[in-house]
Amino acid sequence: MTRMHAVPATALGLALLLSACAEQGGAGAAPPTSAPAGVTLPDDPDVPVLQVEYTGGFVTPETIAGRLPLLSVHADGRVFSQGPVPAIYPGPAWPNVLVHQADPADVAELVRHALDAGVAGTADLGMPGIADAPSTRFTVTTAEGTTVREVYALQEGAGATAGLTDEQQAERAELAELFAELTDLPFTLDPQGGAASSYEPTAVAALVRPWTAPEADPVVDLPLEQPAVAWPGPALPGEPLNPLLHCALATGEQAQAVTAAARAATGLTPWTTADGARWAISFRPLLPHETGCSDLTGRG
Template sequence: MGPVRTASVLLAVLLVAACAEPSPGSAPPPHAQPPADPDALVLRVEQVGGYTTPQDLAARLPVVSVYADGQAILQGPVPAIYPAFAWPNIQVLDLGADGVQELVDHALAAGVAEQGDLGAPHVTDMPSTRFTLRTAEGTHVREVYALTQTTGTGLTEDQLAARERLLELLTEVQDLSSASTPEDVPESWTPAAVAAVVEPWTAREEDTAQGLSPEPLPWPGPPLPGEPIGPGISCVVATGEVAGAVVTAAQGANMLTPWATPDGALWSVAFRPLLPDETGCADLQA
């Protein structure tokens, strides 16, 4: 077969391959554009489920939420103290358009748009890690149970390899709060609205035994307890100037602080800043 004949056959093969429909379950394209809307959520990584209280489940913040305008809202480091601060260390970092595109590419390479079996480690009461990726082509959601369990769990080599790619993505977004250069330093983020996840306050014997008896603080927000959203818990949302007053008060409190209402009731409140794509208490129940 001469050179011209060989080149013709090769060209025909390439054209057929280019026009072929992708097979079911095939790997997604390695590159996709973020949504055109600058306010759109592009990537969210969050922990869901696990053994904890209904209040903690509802008030849990995502690890990171990245928007098409480059804004990344993430959990910053917190001191390992007890009782913990009432207000979370929530930060914002401007990734720019290139940074957002890079995360989209990394999420695709990590398998967020894939559907292969990730296995079920032989452990109980662990949270799952949920990855939500939105591109101009559509939305992909992948959830993996006990992602950090990588050894001694009865998983196959293929499952471990797939989980390792997702674990690398989780580590990457967690590391966004660790600045490598001065321009990468995240700034404190103040939300426009705050959800308060509420339950009746009761003194715990173990805290009292350690001399932890915080004084009640006057509640500065909307009337408590609000609307029920789960077993024994309710929710209210503060906006505008009231949200500012709630943030200021929360920054001077800890997780054990009782919040007193005018009727003399005491409430335990977990503070959950609402993210730009969230509108109210219903967003905390996913």
């Protein structure tokens, strides 16, 4: 089973904003000859100029470290997003990261749209009375610098008004509309599906902890024990991220070997090393602007 996309009315504005896209994957499109007034994109094509991501929430340290942005739009027009995954258990070990290609001139317009829609705002957004929800972080980067707007419980607090002023509710509604537009951007770029390419990273962070046998479910009789797989990457467990989790970075040929092995594994696969140790590993492909495990420690 795969996730189906609904097209919100707000996406129609982006459909008009973003033209049909250039060749998918691979190299980025040529730089724009002009940009919207007041918006100049960075020269480095790998810089993410617009990102939407979750931070915090009642989740495990492994989930926090391994989070991918919901959307990452880069200066050359590459758009990284999370594609559908099979609704099975245990799920696949490898995240389904897709790459679309937008025209960089449209990306500059999209950046200005995000700033105008509230990312550049500084007013207090209030706190709905909801516990343990994540915050939604919008990050915009232009040649002039980076702007960040973070809002607690943006989706979970939709419709919640207790403790919020009319102004806070209005700003939250505008940011929620922007969130819907941006997270539907891959569909706007590719309404028929099939145009995206699967992301092939040059570096992969393996998030490592000691393997423990999965507990049997007393209700659902599933074969949870998975075949062990020999680890093809760097020495484990790698550098510590926190008391419970380590990170090992695979690059070059090792990154290719780890990617191939992870694509054939599940989230419960035990990974074995030459000394007989078994490890539980989740995988975080690094995006083009990321260089190592340190990029995962400040995501919140």
